[in-house]
Amino acid sequence: xxxPTAFCAAxxxxxxxxxxxxxxxxxxxxxxxxxxxxxxxxxxxxxNLWTLRGTAGHAxxxxxxxxxxxxxxxxxxGRKGATCAAxxxxxxxxxxxxxxxxxxxxxxxxxxxxxxxxxxxxxxVARKLYHSRDLGEPFDFLTWFEFSPDSASAFEELLGRxxxxxxxxxxxxxxxxxxxxxxxxxxxxxx
Amino acid sequence: xxxPTAFCAAxxxxxxxxxxxxxxxxxxxxxxxxxxxxxxxxxxxxxNLWTLRGTAGHAxxxxxxxxxxxxxxxxxxGRKGATCAAxxxxxxxxxxxxxxxxxxxxxxxxxxxxxxxxxxxxxxVARKLYHSRDLGEPFDFLTWFEFSPDSASAFEELLGRxxxxxxxxxxxxxxxxxxxxxxxxxxxxxx
Numbered sequence: 001x002x003x004p005t006a007f008c009a010a011x012x013x014x015x016x017x018x019x020x021x022x023x024x025x026x027x028x029x030x031x032x033x034x035x036x037x038x039x040x041x042x043x044x045x046x047x048n049l050w051t052l053r054g055t056a057g058h059a060x061x062x063x064x065x066x067x068x069x070x071x072x073x074x075x076x077x078g079r080k081g082a083t084c085a086a087x088x089x090x091x092x093x094x095x096x097x098x099x100x101x102x103x104x105x106x107x108x109x110x111x112x113x114x115x116x117x118x119x120x121x122x123x124x125v126a127r128k129l130y131h132s133r134d135l136g137e138p139f140d141f142l143t144w145f146e147f148s149p150d151s152a153s154a155f156e157e158l159l160g161r162x163x164x165x166x167x168x169x170x171x172x173x174x175x176x177x178x179x180x181x182x183x184x185x186x187x188x189x190x191x
Numbered sequence: 192x193x194x195p196t197a198f199c200a201a202x203x204x205x206x207x208x209x210x211x212x213x214x215x216x217x218x219x220x221x222x223x224x225x226x227x228x229x230x231x232x233x234x235x236x237x238x239n240l241w242t243l244r245g246t247a248g249h250a251x252x253x254x255x256x257x258x259x260x261x262x263x264x265x266x267x268x269g270r271k272g273a274t275c276a277a278x279x280x281x282x283x284x285x286x287x288x289x290x291x292x293x294x295x296x297x298x299x300x301x302x303x304x305x306x307x308x309x310x311x312x313x314x315x316v317a318r319k320l321y322h323s324r325d326l327g328e329p330f331d332f333l334t335w336f337e338f339s340p341d342s343a344s345a346f347e348e349l350l351g352r353x354x355x356x357x358x359x360x361x362x363x364x365x366x367x368x369x370x371x372x373x374x375x376x377x378x379x380x381x382x
Contacts, residue, residue, distance in 0.1 A: 003327030039327065055325035057288075060251065064291040097248075100255040105292075134246035134325045136194030136230065 002057050004039025004135060007087055007142060009049040015085060015179040023163070025091070025173030034087065034179055039135075052089055054130025054142040061105050066115050073122040082126065082146040086155070087177040089132075089139035096170035097133075112165035121158045124151040139173065193248050195230025195326060198278060198333060200240040206276060206370040214354070216282070216364030225278065225370055230326075243280055245321025245333040252296050257306050264313040273317065273337040277346070278368040280323075280330035287361035288324075303356035312349045315342040330364065 009017070009031030020028055031049045039053045059067065096104065108114045118127060126146045133140040147155050159176075162168060200208070200222030211219055222240045230244045250258065287295065299305045309318060317337045324331040338346050350367075353359060 001327060002324055004325070055327070057325050059292065061292055063293040067291045100258045101250065101252055101296075102254040131325050133193055134195070134248050134322050136192060136246070 002055060004053045004055045005130060006037050006039045006041065007052045007054075008035045008037060008045065009033070009051070010035045010045075010047065014182055016182050018178040018180060020175065020177050023174035023176055024171060025175075028089075028175050028177070033182070034177070052087075052132070052139060052142055053135050053137055054132040054139075055135065056128055056130050059129075060131075061108055062115060069119060070122075073119065075123040075126055077126050077128060077144070077146050079126065079146070079148075081148040081150075083181040084147050084149055084152060084155075085179040085181070086145045087179065088143045088145070088159075089173075089175050089177075090141045090143070090171055091139045091173040092141075092170045093172045107170070108167050112167035114162065114165065114167055117158065117161050117165075121151075121154055124148075125155050125158055139175075193246060195244045195246045196321060197228050197230045197232065198243045198245075199226045199228060199236065200224070200242070201226045201236075201238065205373055207373050209369040209371060211366065211368050214365035214367055215362060216366075219280075219366050219368070224373070225368070243278075243323070243330060243333055244326055244328055245323040245330075246326065247319055247321050250320075251322075252299055253306060260310060261313075264310065266314040266317055268317050268319060268335070268337050270317070270337070270339075272339040272341075274372040275338050275340055275343060275346075276370040276372070277336045278370065279334045279336070279350075280364075280366050280368075281332045281334070281362055282330045282364040283332075283361045284363045298361070299358050303358035305353065305356065305358055308349065308352050308356075312342075312345055315339070316346050316349055330366075 009029070010033050013033035013035035015034040015036075017031055017034055020030055029049055035048075039055075045051075062070065099107070109116075118125075124147055128144045130142040130144070131140075132142055145155065200220070201224050204224035204226035206225040206227075208222055208225055211221055220240055226239075230246075236242075253261065290298070300307075309316075315338055319335045321333040321335070322331075323333055336346065
């Protein structure tokens with residue numbers, strides 16, 4: 001079943017937090033490690049410094065043709081060499097959310113080429129999107145990126161291009177959390 | 192802030208439950224009243240027979256032109272004469288959720304005229320949609336309808352037309368809960 005996932009700032013975890021910085025708006029408190037768990041379990045653990053939840057549900061904007069291109073080019077999370085990660089929580093403005101579906105789609109794709117920009121960095125930069133807004137969370141989206149150290153500069157370029165788009169004018173809070181893997185993953189089947 | 196709402200089957204509440212019946216798949220247990228509360232509060236109350244949660248977030252399919260037509264014709268919930276209500280929880284199939292955005296939109300509108308059918312019963316039948324899927328709930332949507340006794344047969348017709356659409360072939364569970372208001376509402380500002 002579809003259910004929320006929790007990203008928990010904790011004293012130990014699969015991912016070591018290298019940096020946390022605000023791109024826009026308030027940052028998040030510093031922490032040592034990130035643990036990724038089932039949403040409800042994560043929310044109720046008092047020992048976590050902070051917890052962000054989101055649901056990796058169905059895609060909301062991409063067309064069938066775009067979906068097929070993605071399926072052809074993207075690779076799974078948990079690749080052996082992909083020891084670098086970023087978690088980027090974003091909140092968009094009320095103006096964004098009162099736009100109709102066709103208006104949001106037009107800004108994202110026709111004007112900002114969000115999908116096309118992401119495609120340019122596949123399969124190097126694997127990506128997974130979690131929806132948080134309906135859960136009553138402080139952010140609307142959490143995006144998880146995984147890549148090898150060799151692709152770190154390509155990842156910087158991807159972020160720079162996305163942040164220069166018209167779509168990003170609707171972002172009112174953005175935090176960037178950089179991480180490195182502390183061990184080889186056993187399995188990513190539960191992600 | 193956007194946050195889940197809870198529909199709680201309880202021993203008392205603003206709405207008296209007249210009938211609960213399955214349209215497709217398992218039904219829900221019989222109960223006397225429905226109480227509508229903040230999502231997290233409702234989930235943690237042990238005295239509730241069952242609780243369904245959903246978030247009344249942004250619209251996912253309607254265009255700007257359709258949104259404007261809706262804004263012009265729809266009326267708010269809580270009208271004095273609107274003493275009849277229905278809560279209809281629905282779950283759609285995995286096939287539906289693996290369709291791309293343009294494919295789902297095409298089935299809903301171009302083929303099923305979901306928006307157009309709803310418009311035909313405005314302003315008589317007021318409607319509010321709650322999204323449940325991302326919350327890890329057993330249903331994907333909860334739709335709340337309010338109307339006066341005079342519009343009861345129009346409401347039956349609305350349901351009949353929607354259930355005959357191509358879109359409804361993707362519905363794999365549907366329960367219909369009919370209710371009547373137990374008192375004049377004080378305020379619907381928290382809805």
